[in-house]
Amino acid sequence: MMSGPVLRVEDLDVSISGERILRGVNLEIEAGELFALVGESGSGKSITALSIMRLLPEEATIDRGKILLSGLDLLRLPEYRMRDVRGSRVSMIFQEPMSSLNPVMTVGDQIAEVILRHQKAGNRQVREMVAELLDSVGIAGPSERLSWYPHQLSGGQKQRVMIAMALACRPKLLVADEPTTALDVTIQAQVLSLLKDIQRNRRLAVLLITHDLGVVANIADRLAVMRRGRILETAPARTFFRFPRHEYSRELITTVPGPGTYRQEIRSKQPVLELHDLKVHFPVRKGIFQRTVSTVRAVDGIELEVFRGETVALVGESGSGKSTVGRAVLRLLDPTGGIIKFEGRNINDVPARAMRTLRKDLQIIFQDPYSSMNPRMTVADIIKEGMNSLDIESGQKERDARVVELMEQVGLPPELRRRYPHVRG
Amino acid sequence: MKLVLLWTDCLFFLLLAGIALMVPLSGRNIQLREQWGRVFGSRVGVASAMVLCAFLVTAALDSVHFRPALENAGSNTGGQIHYSPRVLSLLDCIFGELNRPAEKTYSVPFASHAFCKENVLTQSGDVVREFPRLSYGGRHLEDPENEKLRDIMSRTGKAVVHAFMLWALIAVSCVQMLAWRQNRSFSGSVVRIWRPAPAVFPWRTVFAVLLVIFLVSGWLYEMSRVYHVLGTDKVGMDVLFQALKSIRTGVLIGLLTTLVMLPIAILFGVSAGYFGGWIDDVIQYVYTTLNSIPGVLLIAAAILILQVYMNNHPELFDTEASRSDMRLLFLCIILGVTSWTGLCRMLRAETLKLRSLEYVDAARAFAVRSHVILARHILPNVLHIVLISVALDFSGLVLAEAVLSYVGVGVDPSMNSWGNMINSARLELAREPVVWWPLASAFFFMFCLVLAANLFADAVRDAFDPRTRMVK
Amino acid sequence: MWAYICRRILYAVPILIGVNLLTFMLFFLVNSPDDMARAQLGGKYVKDEAIEAWKANHGYDKPLFFNSGADGLDKLTQTIFFQKSLRLFLFDFGISDDGRSISRDIKDRMWPSLAIALPTFVVGLMVNITVAILIVMFRGAVFELIAVIGLVMLMSISGLFYIIVGQYVISVLCHLAPISGFGTGPADSWRFLILPVIIGVISGIGSGARWYRTIFLEEIHKDYVRTARAKGLSEIRVFFRHVLKNAMLPILTGVVVVIPLLFLGILIMESFFGIPGLGSYTIEAIESQDFAIVRAMVFLGSVLYIAGLILTDISYTRFDPRVRLS
Secondary structure, eight states: OOOSOSEEEEEEEEEETTEEEEEEEEEEEOTTOEEEEEOOTTSSHHHHHHHHHTOOOTTEEEEEEEEEETTEEGGGSOHHHHHHHBTTTEEEEOSOHHHHSOTTSOHHHHHHHHHHHHSOOOHHHHHHHHHHHHHHTTOSSHHHHTTOOGGGSOHHHHHHHHHHHHHTTOOSEEEEESTTTTSOHHHHHHHHHHHHHHHHHHTOEEEEEESOHHHHHHHOSEEEEEETTEEEEEEEHHHHHHSOOSHHHHHHHHHSOOTTSOOOOOOOSSEEEEEEEEEEEEEEEETTTTEEEEEEEEEEEEEEEEETTOOOOOOOOTTSSHHHHHHHHTTSSOOSEEEEEETTEEOSSOOHHHHHHHTTTOOOOOSOTTTSSOTTSOHHHHHHHHHHHHTOSSSHHHHHHHHHHHHHHTTOOGGGGGSOGGGOO | OEEEOOHHHHHHHHHHHHHHHHHHHHHHSHHHHHHHHHHHHSHHHHHHHHHHHHHHHHHHHTTOEEEOBOHHHHHHTTTOOOBOSSOEEHHHHHHGGGGSOOSSSOBOTTOSBOSSOEEEEOTTSOEEEEOOBOSSTTTTOSSHHHHHHHHHHHHHHHHHHHHHHHHHHHHHHHHHHHHHHTTOOHHHHHHHHHSOOTTSOOHHHHHHHHHHHHHHHHHHHHHHTTSOTTOBOTTSOBHHHHHHHHHHHHHHHHHHHHHHHHHHHHHHHHHHHHHOHHHHHHHHHHHHHHHHSOHHHHHHHHHHHHHHHHHHOGGGOOSHHHHHHHHHHHHHHHHHHHHHHHHHHHHHHHHHHHHTSHHHHHHHHTTOOHHHHIIIIIHHHHHHHHHHHHHHHHHHHHHHHHHHHHHTOSSOTTSOOHHHHHHHHTTGGGSSSOOOHHHHHHHHHHHHHHHHHHHHHHHHHHHHOHHHHHHO | OHHHHHHHHHHHHHHHHHHHHHHHIIIIISSOHHHHHHHHHOSSOOOHHHHHHHHHHHTOOSOSSOOTTSOTTHHHHSSHIIIIIGGGGGTOOOBOTTSOBHHHHHHHHHHHHHHHHHHHHHHHHHHHHHHHHHHHHTTTSHHHHHHHHHHHHHHHSOHHHHHHHHIIIIIIISOOSOSSOOOSSHHHHHHHHHHHHHHHHHHHHHHHHHHHHHHHHHHHTSHHHHHHHHTTOOHHHIIIIIIHHHHHHHHHHHHHHHHHHHHHHHHHHHHHHTOOSHHHHHHHHHHTTOHHHHHHHHHHHHHHHHHHHHHHHHHHHHHOHHHHTO
């Protein structure tokens, strides 16, 4: 058998449109090892992965370095030979299972495509192989699922299909680029343990790319920390968490949230917010005349009390109705039934006009910082918008002063207030 | 002299004033400035914009209308001045005599003799069939056969020298200004312009295009003083002059239609997307209905109806110019009514997408009023779609004019337009020998305008469309 | 699925009613039948009797919406709106101003129009997509730059130029095809179709191929294409198996948008090449101000467009499993 590392990256430099993205990256992954590459977004992790697959975007160039797969220099292979390598000796799983599968092809066809590309096999044989693969990644009833389309699967199932596809030709190296970032927390754990099992059972080398140290802690054998295109430190996982050598690594480890860090015991008698039997239903329309045939019960009978000075966390999978509760409380959605009481006052039927005054006291922070700020307004205007609308602070000058104060309060330098939200990075 | 304000002139100048007003306004917004910077920072973008500007200036010159005073009539009616029924524009003045038929019929470009043989009475009293001299083209020449080439060369030289001098004056002062502003020596500025860094405003292209525009327009003007540069048509009208006059029609149709279409499309599209419910249903119904009627037929029907109306009410239109102007305006309105649906649908879809974004929810959580949300959060974020579609539609409308005129439902037949030129010249290719110049000129001028518009639209799209930016 | 199709067809009814009302208002409310009669008979100085006679002759002598002089249902049916506008729903187009049956004319002239429009459409679609595929396959090369510039130039040229110059070059200079006219049967008609179809296809390449190119480019930068490449598929296989199939959806939507343009196309083509189809019929009607025919053609055009819309929706279900299976 082959000795030495499965993958070896030496002094890799990559630039995109003239800008250096990777600077002298060195990596080594042994067979049967799960190697994690950790770093914040934009640190060059994904570019490293794509360089290995030689799937870099068109404007990117590899300036220097070597990528050796079991001793074979991938960067020197002509494109047609590289295609033989892709999918059979190295394969890759991407971050977005939603968009990484072809929406108009059945799952079975998409997996079979890899097998047919790299192996000689008859139709029936391929079908059996695909069903077996689906079974091995934990998809129930695999032979029926062959003819399903991606949109019929859940996010976790899609990522399992991606894994099956990647394993189809028994590669030596699996590159997984943030495979769980787009998934719910509960499903993340399942997919990760699946990856770990497969890696152990098949003695596969895995390069796992993630921004989340928490993901890595339990499953990685070794890991490397990356920042601004450089590898800062490479270490076995155990020693890394105990004795991080680099300043930045230490910083990363302390920011991993653990349970029980924040807890306050200030309880007052009177709840600020009370929900009784809150229901939000959405109609499902069907048929020629769009009759309402059934309803989706997004929120069905919630009981909740929030006291002054208290932070209540509402936890659940996506689609479980958490956000709907939030929006209903703010009356951004109209509840179908139940009672919402704010400071003892029932606000279900408060007319829109009176709701305006209530909004001074009820506010929301949204999930996605990209879509919750208007890209065409300056930071100051965004912060001021609410004050303007709700008549908080008397004049423009006071409001401007308050903007500066608020920005300092949340730890933003006030100079940023004239910038646009997305330039800030 | 009495100024005549035609409806289309007013709207055209209003529109130009509006554009001029937008420039400093959008200059204040960093993002818009950056995006327009990208449009004009690309060589293709700035070059096409300059060519478009040249067309716009011609159209503007041709939009200042007046009726000259009749000289002899003024003296004998005691101070009462009479005005000619003919409406002239500044462009007519520049080209002087060319605004009425100068020759009897066809003549080849730069000809000094007519295209067809005629019976000519010689001095000895015989009737001879020969090619007679033209009354305008090359009339200053004694012996056209031998002198013409030299005359053309010397005039070309003169035009080139003049154009070059004017260009040099402008270029030098521009470079000097730049040098002052960037605190550089004059020669340093020249070197920077000649060898630009990738991200610098393409001055070199600007100067090159400016030179070309000066050379071409100077040469055309100089030559048109004594020759028919592009020949004459069937009734002896100068083709170059006609083609230049047609610029106004083409530009106006492109611009005024947009002016009609934009308010409808934006209002309906955005409110359908934002408010949803029955408003959405009604607006969707209206545009699907309008869209399903073939545009040409709707335009044809409307124009036919206008014609019947005009025939039955001749008293409302005092001059021929105001008559054809009314028809042009009406055509723009009809084109606007038929073409807002596409933009409206795009705006509706985009607004639907924006409405579900969290910053709109955030604004609603702050109790910001609907019309403020529309103005502040929705409109600025759909603006790129409006811009791109306006830029793309312009060229399509210019092309559509020709086709509509061919079908007979375009602008008034008495109006100068490329469509009318093509329409009246389309059988001339069948003549023997072939009369190609009226057709070729109309197509060439139209091609220049449309190509410039298309290239500019591409530059605008590249700069404003988030999708193409992502692809690049 | 069937419910979906039925719903689509039901949606078409109010739209057709809208079209009908709109054309009715356009034709009868802006100008009264008196005005039309005057325009037909020529000028202002027509005797009132002549106008009345013309109106009676063409069935315009009834009230617009409500006939108070008639009994019962006739109050509504003996009106111009019912007789001239609502009858269009039954594809009963009435008679033209010179007294011919419009329905029969349309039936006769339909075939030459189809004979031009269909081949132009199908061949054009294939040529445009092929050109777009070639450009996308060679992206990054000099070929792409030249081709893209070429396409902008092509689409900046007036359609009339293609027709006039094409006719001149192919028929007059090279004698490759007859200039214009149409045969009596299919056997000798096809020769006359060559020229219009070729010109129709060429004049559409510029904008068509550019449009498909942007669709392909957008599709080719999506995540699933990267997945396909990661499988080791060749660029050609990636394109034909993955990109093309997904691009069918926006292409389908675009094709319907082209249908009204097709109408404009045959309008010009037929009158230039002397083909006795619906296009030249319409142009003749416009020139002779025959409102009855124009009205019929407006209605027919809308019906075709709406049929196209419904067909697209149905074909969507064929190409998009997300629609088919929901």
